[in-house]
Amino acid sequence: MSGLLLKNIRPFGGAATNILIRDGRIASIGSGEPENVKVEDGNGAIAIPGFVEAHAHLDKSLWGMGWHAHQAGPTLEDKISTERRLRRELDIDPRRQSARQVALAASHGTTAIRSHVDVDTDQKLWCFEGVAETRQHFRDVVDMEIVAFPQSGMMIRPGTLELMDAALAAGADVVGGLDPCGIDRDPKGQLDAVFGLAEKHGKPIDIHLHEPDALGAFSLELIIERTRALGMRGKVTVSHAFCLGMTDRLRVNALVEQLAREDIAIATTAPAGWPAPAADELRRAGVRLCAGSDGIRDTWGPYGNLDMLERALFIGLRNNFRNDSDVEYALHVCTQGGADVLKLESYGLHEGAHADLVLIDAETIPEAVAARPKRKLVLKRGQPIARDGQALITVE
Ligand SMILES: [Zn+2]
Structure with a gap:
């Protein structure tokens, strides 16, 4: 399997869509569901750049x-x-x-x-x-x-x-x-x-x-x-x-x-x-x-x-x-x-951008700011670095 499909997520709180990530970058944004990729269901979470x-x-x-x-x-x-x-x-x-x-x-x-x-x-x-x-x-x-x-x-x-x-x-x-x-x-x-x-x-x-x-x-x-x-x-x-x-x-x-x-x-x-x-x-x-x-x-x-x-x-x-x-x-x-x-290159939620992004469970961005829920998932170059508010890296 190569690539990761973030399914049912809402970029900046907009309409639900899917984001396909390959080689650390956003390969496509849309309703497609390619086969042979890992799937992460966002359940309607907001997606924003890191x-x-x-x-x-x-x-x-x-x-x-x-x-x-x-x-x-x-x-x-x-x-x-x-x-x-x-x-x-x-x-x-x-x-x-x-x-x-x-x-x-x-x-x-x-x-x-x-x-x-x-x-x-x-x-x-x-x-x-x-x-x-x-x-x-x-x-x-x-x-x-x-x-x-x-x-x-x-x-x-x-x-x-x-x-x-x-x-x-x-x-x-x-x-x-x-x-x-x-x-x-x-x-x-x-x-x-x-x-x-x-x-x-x-x-x-x-x-x-x-x-x-x-x-x-x-x-x-x-x-x-x-x-x-x-x-x-x-x-x-x-x-x-x-x-x-x-x-x-x-x-x-x-x-x-x-x-x-x-x-x-x-x-x-x-x-x-x-x-x-x-x-x-x-x-x-x-x-x-x-x-x-x-x-x-x-x-x-x-x-x-x-x-x-x-x-x-x-x-x-x-x-x-x-x-x-x-x-x-x-x-x-x-x-x-x-x-x-x-001056970060390839930053943002668009095709070709680095897949550095955060999923947040909230209805809108203002609600996310007001309520500040734990971050559901954080990706760096398409790899999970934190989930449910916990970092996935080990430090002393
Ligand atoms: Zn200072």
């Missing part, structure tokens, strides 16, 4: 290590220094913890992940090497991009730039950055270094920008300027961009217009706790928007589970989405939105 987790930190979760009482103080610097201390003390092994997160993400239907991975003068390339090992080991389960991420600052810790350079040479896919004013207090220095690495290695950029209000807007303007000057249109993502949630709407509108012009993407977690970009404003302006869980169950905080269907709910809540088309857009951000930012 979720794209566009902002994770696979190197740093405490998942599976027992409950950890939160210790860090309120500032970003407190969280960074607490993590540096606890990483070795608690033995947060990046290889083991990233593998656990891959299994967790797969159980919820995620088939592609962009993970920021710490590169700093304490850990050096330990985190990168551990996550890269997981990427290789689970290459048939998830497509993984690694962002070399200077979590502890770049300019304030001499030696970090060289380690970032080494991580990119060793296979990191994306150049990371972090609050060029707030952490490094040297926006020109950090951003010139980040864009310099991107130019040298021919790789895209994804910068964490937590800086609020006018400070964040200032940093964002510097990022836009460099994107334009270096011809990096379409190759830069800004994660969080909390400043786009500030009250100075005139300035926000001007920034959003420039983001659209330079095709700079935004990655959001749709946070409940502070101002954040408005999804519909970005959508209207044509700015690509993807979503991610950020760190989960780590020394930064006790929440998170890598469930992108739940993330779609958070996007809906955050943006006051109520009608069906808006809630469908929230799910779109967690699927196609992420694929557009990661």
Whole structure:
């Protein structure tokens, strides 16, 4: 028998049909029932493409290590220094913890992940090497991009730039950055270094920008300027961009217009706790928007589970989405939105696409987002990687 027939499934909640999968791709969509193929009856489940987790930190979760009482103080610097201390003390092994997160993400239907991975003068390339090992080991389960991420600052810790350079040479896919004013207090220095690495290695950029209000807007303007000057249109993502949630709407509108012009993407977690970009404003302006869980169950905080269907709910809540088309857009951000930012080839539910898909028992996509049932079946390149909410892979 060659091939797999997914019978009686409803792509995006539409009419029931069958999907034939051969050689890891969708060979045909229609009512045909070829012989000599394995058959999986979807019983009318919704089919969507695999979720794209566009902002994770696979190197740093405490998942599976027992409950950890939160210790860090309120500032970003407190969280960074607490993590540096606890990483070795608690033995947060990046290889083991990233593998656990891959299994967790797969159980919820995620088939592609962009993970920021710490590169700093304490850990050096330990985190990168551990996550890269997981990427290789689970290459048939998830497509993984690694962002070399200077979590502890770049300019304030001499030696970090060289380690970032080494991580990119060793296979990191994306150049990371972090609050060029707030952490490094040297926006020109950090951003010139980040864009310099991107130019040298021919790789895209994804910068964490937590800086609020006018400070964040200032940093964002510097990022836009460099994107334009270096011809990096379409190759830069800004994660969080909390400043786009500030009250100075005139300035926000001007920034959003420039983001659209330079095709700079935004990655959001749709946070409940502070101002954040408005999804519909970005959508209207044509700015690509993807979503991610950020760190989960780590020394930064006790929440998170890598469930992108739940993330779609958070996007809906955050943006006051109520009608069906808006809630469908929230799910779109967690699927196609992420694929557009990661530039995944052959993504989607069409003939010829990779057979990375998720079956969900629900009447409509908005109902799936609201109720978040366990995922019935998750396929990666046509192979089951999770069933009934359980990953089918083994991790420590
Ligand atoms: Zn992050």
